[in-house]
Amino acid sequence: MNPTQPLNKILAITLLTIGVSALSANAMLIPMSNLSSVSNTFECSVTALRTNVTIGTNDNVQAMIYADTGPNAAPLVTTNGIPILVINLKVGEMFICHFTNGLPASSMDNLATIHWHGIELDNDSDGTAATQDAITPGENYTYRFIPSRPGLYWFHNHINPGSSTFAGMYGLIIVPNNIEPSLIASNTLPAADYTYSLGLSDIEFNPTNGFVGKFLQDTNAGNTTPTNWYSINELGDLCHKFAIGDPSGNTLACNVATLPGTTVLVNGATPTTNLAGLYPLYVVPSGQRVRLHLLNEASSRDFRLSLLYPDPVRTGDRNLYRIGGQGGLLNNIRLEGGIQGAWDTKYNLGEIVMGSGQRADVLIYPTGTNGDIIQLVGNNLPAPFNLSGTATGSPGFPTNYPVAYFQISGSVTNYSQPTNGEPILANTVEYVQNLKTNTVLNTLAPVPTGWVGTTNPTMVLQTGTPPGYSNNSPSINGFPYGQLDANMGDGEFIAHIPTNPPTARYAHVGDLLELSVSNSSGAVHPYHLHGFSMQPVRIIKNATTNSPATTLYNFDYNEFIDTMEVYGGQTYVFRTRLEDRPKLCDETTSTPGPILAPCTGDSSSGGLAGRWIYHCHIFLHVGLGMISEIDVLPETTPVKILNVAPLSGGGIQFTFDVPAGTNYSIEASANLTSWQTNATGVGQVGGESYTNAAGSNTVQFYRIKL
């Protein structure tokens, strides 16, 4: 297709000739089969494979995939793009997944795990190099966890994940809010027939032999590196060799490995206006609320999404109304973008931008006459976003490149146009809790004796020169620790706990923390925290030599997320509650198989303790060192906060346990620096409670001292 050809003309021709016989995008997703007949249990069998698939006119693309290998699995079809699995789970459901590494041994990119991105699970199911050994070809591993929070999640490899994710090894996980049936009944949300999941990604491959990777032509004088196609991990190695810790400074491999792929994928296939028709195509009535589950599963690409109506006359509501995403539904509908407070988001109000790993649950409200096509389109972003496309350099992506199509057929009148601020979970039992005000905060724990780490609550995403190095590297607080990106499946890395990075942070089960992620580089980095969700608190413009730090935006809504785009020169402040969860022993039947943390049996608690990594979700940056960990230690403090309830008017009430007979004092502070004693007492069996109904809005922090 000529990208400059008017799309409306193409659409008109295509519809006349082939009607609406195109594949539905949801049909391209493959629901994971459930092996279990036990109620409230979902059990599956997944195998990592390398297989040729058809993308566009290329039928030899050497994809890497997760395949459903359960006895009731649908036959594997590779002619409609990369087969992408979707797992539909419920909150509180037991999830068991038997994973086998079926990747060929004849490659260095043969190690695999499954990381369940965003799910608050027990530590040894997190699938990272810090929680389990890599699963080598032929080995298997059984993951077990219970999802505790609704949301849109996804899964991917977390051992040298660049090549495999770029080549298609990922899938979707949908965990609905329990309250959704009533929201559907009230026409707040559409029913399942107008709810669509779009797993967005991109890929790039050698059109001649289908090798998945990126093309590197090194033009530096005197460099004998051959012009070639490289996988993402190979480019990462080149980047290590030429730029990180080496005397030279060949930046090309690093740059190329970071670039988005040149072919956009939606549920594993290319959006298109030719071949079998429009893809992905959804037929919807005018005036229907349509719900889109949007998941960015690309290795680096930022998706900037908006709606496009067929021509200037037939205009309609172009907004993407965000109703939720990473942590389930929101209390109220939001329009993202534009200027939020004093924060310039760099995209338009009503658009959705998702960095690598982010997800958004949105409503659209398409209207028109029969046959009208409304498009979900992608566009490039301005600086500091640098990874939204390649349009700056031709041939790149055209303006309004297609992502999905909605064809109007008929009309309905029972759905109102969504509005910014419209209630979703507000005033329901599932409202999203506020951690931002009137809470009792803990500080990071001291670094355990003999271990390495820091109590600094600010994690800095840097791209400067680490201490002792003469070349730049992505790092955390100036310390690159790319080793956390992988291990060898032999237990060696787990033995390195005493020497984990000096950027490691420590905390205890039950803590409520306020932490910051400061981006000292010039570009956007998607920060991903494993294991426990973050509630965004504020965005700060970093101090410069000429100006002090200033708050740009205080988040005026409540949400739990795991991945946040942190803009260059800004700091993202969040709070997180380290809530314990069941510890379920994972298993392996292989020999020697992955070496696990000791587990003597399932337990209703203890699943949170362990090593949780955090990193930039641009995969090259992970491998080069923009990665570290928060290690959660068992609950040892004698003070345990049981419940916190903000009072209307600004007061607070909380209950807590201290050892019986122990004197305690409750102190309050507005700035975490000066504290005043508000109450004293002696611990009783059965717990204590404290209420401050004074309604002060200035006191935000409390602590209990023994």
Place this chain on the structure above:
Amino acid sequence: MKKLLNPYSTLCLLAVTAMLFIGPGPAGAAQTEEAGLPIGQKAPAFQLPDQNGAEVSLAGLLKQGPVVLVFIRSADWCPACKLRAMQFQRNLKAIEASGGHIVGISFDSTAAIKKFADRQKITFPLLSDADSKTIGAYGMRNQDTADGSAVHGIFVIDQKATIRAKLFPVSHEDSEVVAELTNALKAARNVKEETKP
């Protein structure tokens, strides 16, 4: 084969590389290909302990044929280096069938090397150059850190102790790496055969 040039992608790449952000510093004069002693120079002698504590010398190795000397950043903490060593072990028979021997060398302690070798069943010698003297003698010391580690690189040394090739494999696919090594080994072996009286 991956080595196929796509003009479309070339244009795309050249156009976009100028505006990227991560930029790990300006391009330096020296490239890794140029790191280390030049081809044609005499390979410095060494005698170092392997993972089993046995002393291994270059002279002793060359009596058995050409040597593939693999400089490893670390067999302790470098995942990519360890994967590469495991790849060589996986293809050891095919490589040695071309008439040479692989030897790895890193600045790790013998104990660290032994731990890795035992767990991954590495049978070819992994030498401990704890003071980095041999790494330095080959010009392979990583100048970007003070820890004494080597930069990545492979020297192919013929039986006259002359450096015949320097390889910097990038491909992760076994077949391509094995081909690169065996071709270099065959060339190095032919040097001796050509000079036989």
